[in-house]
Amino acid sequence: MRTNWISLHHIPEGASVNLQKTLAKNPRWESGMELVQLVTGVFLLGFLQFHVMAVSTIILGAAAFNKDAQFLDEHYISYIGIPLVILAIFVHGLAAMRKAPWKFQEARVFLQHSRRLGHLDTWAWLVQIGTGMAVLVLGVIHIWSALLTWPIAAATSAARVQGGYFSFLLALLLVAEIHAMVGLYRILVKWSAYDRHKFVLHLIYATLFFVVLGLLALIVFLFINVKV
Amino acid sequence: MKWSDAHITDVLVIGAGLAGERVAIEAAQEGHQVTILSLVPPRRSHSTAAQGGMQASLGNVAMGYGDNPDIHFEDTVKGSDWGCDQEVARMFVELAPVAVRQMSYWGVPWSRVAPGKRTLPDGVEVEELQEKAGLIAQRQFGGTAKWRTCFAADGTGHVLQYAMDSVVVKLGVAVHDRTEAISLIHDGERCCGAVAVSLRDGTLRPYLAKATVIATGGYGRIYGASTNAVINEGTGMAIALDTGAVPLGNMEAVQFHPTGIVPANILVTEGCRGDGGYLLDKNLHRFMPDYEPVKKEVASRDVVSRWMVHHMRRGFGVDSPYGPHLWLDIRHLGEEHICTNLREVHTICENFLGIDCVSALIPVRPTQHYSMGGVRTNKHGHAYHLAGLFAAGEAACWDLHGLNRLGGNSLAETIVAGMVVGERVTAFVREHPLHFSFSLVAEAVRVQQARLDDLRSRSRGSEDVYQLRKAMEETLLEKVGIFRTGEALGEALLTLTELYRRSQNLRLRSSGLGPNPELFAALRLPGMLRLALCIVHGALARTESRGSHYREDFPHRDDENWLKRTLAYWPEGAEAPRLEYEDVKITELPPGDRGYGGMPISGD
Amino acid sequence: MADRLLTLEIFRYNPLTPNIPPRMQAYQLRETPGMSLFIALNQLREEQDPSLMFDFVCRAAVCGSCAMLINGRPNLACKTLTQDLPDKITLMPLPVFRLVGDLSVDTGVWFRDLSLRTESWIHTDKTFEAQGLEERMDNPTALSIYEAERCIECGCCIAACATANMRADFMGAAFLNRIARFLIDPRDERPAAQVFEVVGTDEGVFGCIGLMACDDLCPMEIPLQGQLAFVRRKMALAGLWGK
C-alpha cells in the first residue's frame, strides 16, 4: 500500500471522495509517466538524428559507411544501443499513447473540436499520434529487416534500397522526422517559456535539413554500385 | 409553494460584490451560517470593473508623506459638498488603512513602493524613501490633497474581488448565483428574508434568515447609457423601497463622468484631457474654451459634463445611430505618448470602436457613473424602520458620499462598510433567534408567484417591456441628467409616472417559461421606474445646487435650507414617493468653500 | 462595410423544454457602425426574439461573462465587433460547461468547484494584525502575481482545449495559471509537496498535452505557455524529490 493515505488530508473539504479513486490515485506515477515520455522521447530524438547522420555517411562513399558500422560494432555500441532503442520505442510508445483519444467518443469529440477550432497546434497533436503509430509499424519492420542481414554494410543496405525499399525508407524518414521535430516543439512548449512563434522556424529548418540529408543518402543508395 | 424549497440560514446577503462578500466573511468567521444570493457568479460582480484604486491614508509614497485620516476626512467631506454624515466619514477614514492591509493579507497583489528618485510627467522630481520600500504604493486621484489611492496595476477592483471571493470559498459560504431577490419578506417591523427567483429555471424560493443584507450595487442601468454593468439595475434598492417602511436616501445624487465612449459607454480615463486632449463638436470646433476660457477641458468632471451636454443641446452634437455625441481628440499627443501613457485608452478604442485613436477621433459623451443614493441606514448599516434589514456598499446610503463621491472612495467604502456592517449583523444574529410566521412567508411567495403567473399567462395589457424601458432611459438621460431645471424635471415626472402606470400592463411576447430574459426584465421594470421617480421627485424638490445635483434655476448651494438629506418612502399602491428630510450630521467640519471648481459645484 | 445585412446563426436549446431538440436558428440584422456582438444580440432580443438567452455583465471585456464560440472559436462577445466578422456569423455556447440555455453556460459553479479542489486561497499560519504595517513585498513579485491574477475566468481556455473537451475532470489552463499565482506568492506557505498531491496529476498539469489553444485564445493574453510550463517544472521536481 502506498503512503498516500496521508495525503487524504489534501482532499479539500467538500470535494467528493470515493474509494476506488482515492486508492488508485497516485500523482507520483502520473508525473513519472510524463517524465518517462519526456526522457524516452528525447533519447529517441537523439538516436534518430544520430542514426540519419550515420547512415548518410554513404554520401561520402561505401567505405565511410562501412567504417562507421564497423566502429559501432567493434565497440559493442550496436549491442547495447539496438536493444536500448527497441526498448525505448516500446516504453515511449506506451507512455506517450496513454493520452490518445482511445475511446470512439473521445476521438469524435477531438475531431469535431479540432475542425471547429481550426487551430494548428491542436492538429499537430493528431499528427503526433498518427506519425507515432506509423513509426511504430514501419520502425519494427525496418529494424527487423536490418537485423536480418546483420552485420550492417553498405552492400546489403544498397541491395535492400535498390530492391524496392526506397519508398519504404523515404516514408519512414518523413514520418520519423516529422514526429521527432513536432515532438521537440511540444517539449519546448510544455516545459519552457520560450516564444514558440519564434523557435518554430528553427525547428522547421532543422527538419528540412535532416530530411534532405536522408533523401540524399537514399538516392545515393539507389544508384551506388557496391559489390557484395 | 413547497416548504421543502425554503432555504433557512442565519445571514442572508443579497449581492456578491465587494460589500456583500465582506459582510458575509465577517459573519461566517464568527461561525454563523451565511448564504449569498447573486445575479452572477461573485467574480463577475461589477466591483471587478473598477480600475483606478482604493483610498486609504497610508502615506507610503513621496507625494503622500504626512497623510493621515484627518486629511482624508477633510477631502471626503469637501467632496461630498458637506452632504455626508461626518460620523460615518470619520469611522471610514480610520478603518480604510486596516481594510487595505487586510486585503493584502488575503492575497491582493498591491503595487509596491520601489525606492529611488523619479521625475513626474509635470517635471517635479520626487524621491521614494528606502524605509518605505515594499510597502503598498499609492497614486494620485482627483479631489485629494495627498496621493492616497492604493492600486494593483490597472485592475484594482478585479484583484480585490478575487481575493475577497477566495476567502468566501475558503470559509465555505454558500453562494447561490443566478438567483435574484425580488421581494423582502417582512411584517412592517421585522425583515426575515427574501423571495428569490432562480435565473436558471424561473422558479421561486423563499430564503429565511435572522438578518438580511442588501449589497446589490448601483442602479446605473436605469439611465441606459451608463459606465455600469448591465446587471446594475438597482433591484436591491427597489425591493427595499417596496417594503413601504424603508426609505431611500438622496436618490437625486447621481454622478456623471464626461468621457464614456459611444456607443459602448465604456469609461476612458480623465488622463486623456489631463494630458492635453481636446473636445470637439460636429464642426470639429474646440468648444470648451468658449465656455471655460481658463480651465478649458480640464475643469472638474461635473463642469465639463455640463458644458458638453449644453453644447449638444444647442445642436452641435455629432449625429450617430446611437444618438448625438462629441469627439475626444488626442491625436496631437503623438503615437508614443498614446501607446505608453494612455495604453488602456488605446486598447479600449481598438476593442470597442475598432479605431486607432492615434489617427482617429474618439466619440464620447457624459455618462452616468455612480449612485450616491441608496437604502438609508444608520451609521451601523441597519436600515431605517425594519429590524433585521441591513445595507452596505453602493446600494446603501449610510451616508459617506453626500451629494458627490470622491474617486477611489467607493472601493474603500465597500470593504469598510462590509467590516462595520458585518460586525453589526453578527451581533444582531447572535441576539435574535430565527423568527418568522408561516403565513407571512407563504403570502409573500404567493404574491410573487401571482406576478410570474400573470406575466406568463400573457393575458395582460399590451405594453412591451423593452419599449417602456427605452423610454424610461431616454427620459432620465435627457431630463434628469447633469443639467436640471424645474421645467424639465416636471416633464420627466409626467412621462415617468405615465410609464409607471403603463408598466402595470406589461405583456410578454415570448412564453416566459424557464430562464426567460423577457420575463425577468418585466419583473424588474416597475421597480426601476419607482427608483427613477424617486430621483425625479427628489431632484425637483431640492431647489439648490450641491455636489452632482445641479439646478440651472437654483445654481447655488443653499446651506440654510438644504443641509438636508432626502428620504423617499414608497407607500403601498402609491404612484409617487413620499419625501421626508433629515438634517445632515456635522460633527467636525462646518460647511465652507470646497476650494476647487469654478462653478458652484465640482466633481471628484 | 457598414449597412451590411448580417446573418446570425445561433444555437438554441432550452434544457427546460427537452422535447425541442438543440438547433441552429438564423436571424438577420442590419449592421450599424461600431456594432459589437453585445449590441447585435441585445437588438435581436429586443426586436426579434425576446426569449434569446445569453450573458453579458460588464460589456467592457473585464468580467468574463460573455465568452462564446464565435465562428467556432471561443472569445468574448462583448469585445467582438461585427465589422471584423464575415456576413454570416455562427454563435454557439462554450463547450465543457453546463448549458443554462442558448448561448448561456454555467461557468460560475465550475470555477468555484475547482477553487475548492485546488484550495485557491492564501494558506498561512500568520494572523492579521489590524494595527501593524502591511507585510512588505518587492514590486516585481507583486507584478508577476498580478500577471497571473489578471485571469477573468471567462472559460475560453477551457473551451479551446481539446483535453478539457474530452476529459471532464481536467483542471484546464485557468486553474494551472491560478496555481502558478500561488506558487510564486511568498504569502502562501503551502509546501510544493502539498500542491503536488492535487496538481501533479493527470487531472492537473500532467493532463495538459501542450495544445496551446489556451495560450492562443486567452482574451486577456495571459502568457499561459510560460505559466503552465512553470507549474509543470515545479510539479515534476516535487514528484522527483518530494519537495
Ligand SMILES: Cc1cc2nc3c(=O)[nH]c(=O)nc-3n(C[C@H](O)[C@H](O)[C@H](O)COP(=O)(O)OP(=O)(O)OC[C@H]3O[C@@H](n4cnc5c(N)ncnc54)[C@H](O)[C@@H]3O)c2cc1C
Ligand atoms: C467603470 C467603473 C469604474 C470604477 N472605478 C472605481 C475606482 O477606481 N475606485 C473606486 O473606489 N470606485 C470605482 N467605481 C465604483 C465602485 O466600483 C462600485 O461603487 C463598487 O464596486 C460597488 O460595489 P458593491 O459591492 O456595492 O456592488 P457590486 O460590486 O455592484 O455588486 C452587486 C452585487 O449584487 C448582486 N445583485 C444585484 N441585485 C441583486 C438581486 N436583486 N438579487 C441578488 N443579487 C443581486 C450582483 O449580482 C452583484 O453580485 C467604479 C465604477 C465603475 C462603473
Ligand code: HEM
Ligand atoms: C524514433 C522514434 C521516436 C521518436 C524520436 C519520438 C520522439 C518523440 C518526442 C520527442 C516526443 C515529445 C515527448 C513529450 O512530449 O514529452 C514524442 C511524443 C509522442 N510520441 Fe514519439 N517518438 C518516437 C516513436 C514513437 C512511437 C513508436 C510512438 C507510438 C507508438 C510514439 C508516439 C508518441 C506520441 C503519441 C507522442 C505525443 C505524446 C503527448 O504529447 O502526449 N512515438 N515522441
Ligand code: HEM
Ligand atoms: C535499432 C535498430 C536499427 C537498425 C539496426 C537500423 C539500421 C538501419 C540501416 C542499416 C539503414 C540503412 C538502410 C537499410 O539498410 O535499410 C537504416 C536506414 C534508416 N533507418 Fe534505421 N535502424 C534502426 C532503427 C531505426 C529506427 C527506430 C528508425 C526510425 C524511427 C530508423 C529510421 C531509419 C531511416 C529513416 C533510414 C533511412 C535513412 C536515410 O534516408 O538516410 N531506423 N537503418
Ligand code: SF4
Ligand atoms: S486564462 Fe485566459 S482564457 Fe482562461 S479563463 Fe482566464 S482569462 Fe479566460
Ligand code: F3S
Ligand atoms: S489547450 Fe489544453 S492541453 Fe494544455 S496547453 Fe492549453 S491546457
Ligand code: FES
Ligand atoms: S460582458 Fe464582461 S467580459 Fe464581456
